[in-house]
Amino acid sequence: MNIEVLVRFYREADAPCRYQRVASAVERGIREGLFLPGDALPTQRALAEALELTLGTVTHGYAEAAKQGLITAVTGRGTFVASIRPDVDMLPPPAPQDLPELPLSFRHVRDSHTDAPSWNLGFIAPFEYLNPSLSEALSALSQRLDSKLQTELQSYQRPGGLERHREAGALWAQRYGVPASSRDLLICAGSQHALITILMSLCRSGDRIAAETLSYPLLRQLAWRLRLNLVPLRSDACGMLPDALDAACRSGEIRAVYLMPSCRNPTLTRMPESRRRELVEVCRRHNVLIIEDDVFALALNTSSPALPFAALAPERTCFIAATSEILGGGLRVAYLCPPEHCLDELEHTISYTISMVPPLMAELASQWILDGTADAVLRAKREEAAVRNGIARHIFDGWPLVARNSGFFCWLPLPDGWTGIRFADAAREAGVLVAEGEHFLIGHDTLEHGVRLALGGIPNREGLREALSRIADLLES
Secondary structure, eight states, X not given: OHHHHHHHHHHHOOOXXXXXXXXXXXXXXXXXXXXXXXOBOOOHHHHHHHHTOOHHHHHHHHHHHHHTTSEEEETTTEEEEOOOOOOTTTSOOOOXXXXXXXXXXXXXXXXXXXXXXXXXXXXXXXXXXXXOOHHHHHHHHHHTOOHHHHHHHHSOOOTTOOHHHHHHHHHHHHHTTOOOOGGGOEEESSHHHHHHHHHHHHOOTTOEEEEESBOOHHHHHHHHHHTOEEEEEOEETTEEOHHHHHHXXXXXXXXXXXEOOSSOTTTOOOOOHHHHHXXXXXXXXXXXXXXXXXXXXXXXXXXSOOOOHHHHOTTSEEEEEEOHHHHOTTSOOEEEEOOGGGHHHHHHHHHHHTSSOOHHHXXXXXXXXXXXXXXXXXXXXXXXXXXXXXXXXXXXXXXXXXXXXXXXXXXXXXOTTOOHHHHHXXXXXXXXXXXXXXXXXXXXXXSOOEEEEESSSSSSHHHHHHHHHHHHHHHHO
16 A cells, blocks of 8 residues: 555655655655556545654645655645656657656556657757857867867866866856956856755755745755755745745745846746845845856846846855856856855865866867857847747737747746646647746745746747747637
């Protein structure tokens, strides 16, 4: 029985807290194929009695598993294993023949998804056909590849990166408005690695991390694995509410706050400078670290961008300056601009996670930044994004589509009666993959029901029109 399996897995779990061990037991049962999508789990009261725990502890454990998308509660019916959904924000959907081998008990899940969607609006592939020419870059690199440079690119270097690579990184960070220098900057293997470096270095198990209710889903996954507690906070049209952050700090220490202020994923919310200053005041009052992950800021053709948190509160802000959205997803290079007193600890974490970013990758990024290629590609992607946002606005005329002048994705709020999951399932049946709002959910519930529509993954505009038209037809129906 499920309850006997959960009791055994609970006793074998190594999580530090009882409620985390409950969630870990649920996760293991699903991972090993013992609990199938749609299976009912024991009631919280029955499991609490079997484990000799309080009802509140089991409730907390089930809530933690729900955060991970493992289970779902249906009022009046019980708690069930959630259906397997494509992780649209992490990887493009694999072709059916490339799906990983599943346990025998899960084979029916694969069989039910043999018809892959024709159009992918779920995964943000930012116009990668406009990426800079790798062959031209390697040709230029080979012309200056003397013995000294070859030795540098093939040898171990300091974890934070070579001096000239950090100088190029400082120039790139300045594109975001961050007053960085090579002395206070580290090179990471992409923005995701920068985020995990911050969390591993500057947070401890059990720390509370604040974030907006809808936010970057990798944050949820990392918090789960690092035993950090996410605190979802209310937002309005200007972003996170300062009063909500202040109240959370008063109810229990908040170690850090995670923000995407210029273009929140998935709703495109832009935080004005006045709101940023209000949040800085709260963070200073309660000694809160600010993690500023403005990965999509450069995609926006903004004449008067707001000052980043890294300029408003450099003493407590870790800013992540990404390159992948402009120079290509395969170039895993990002520049981490932290407070000066955090540099050593962060560099130590880089040393024991990846040793260093491959110098060859950092060299290519530096070359493109310094020779103007990065700026030229950025202009081209903004221009194409502007055209595609225009296409989306035309197709969804009359619907409350949220789009920016040159953003890489749109947010489509849904009419009453639709949840993001239901709409995503209907879109998949129509041959289009979209990212449901629940995929980005940090807490348990949201009032923002919608889907994110990525604009850059389909190489041609006609294909994009077809995909968006199918979504519009669903709304009309």
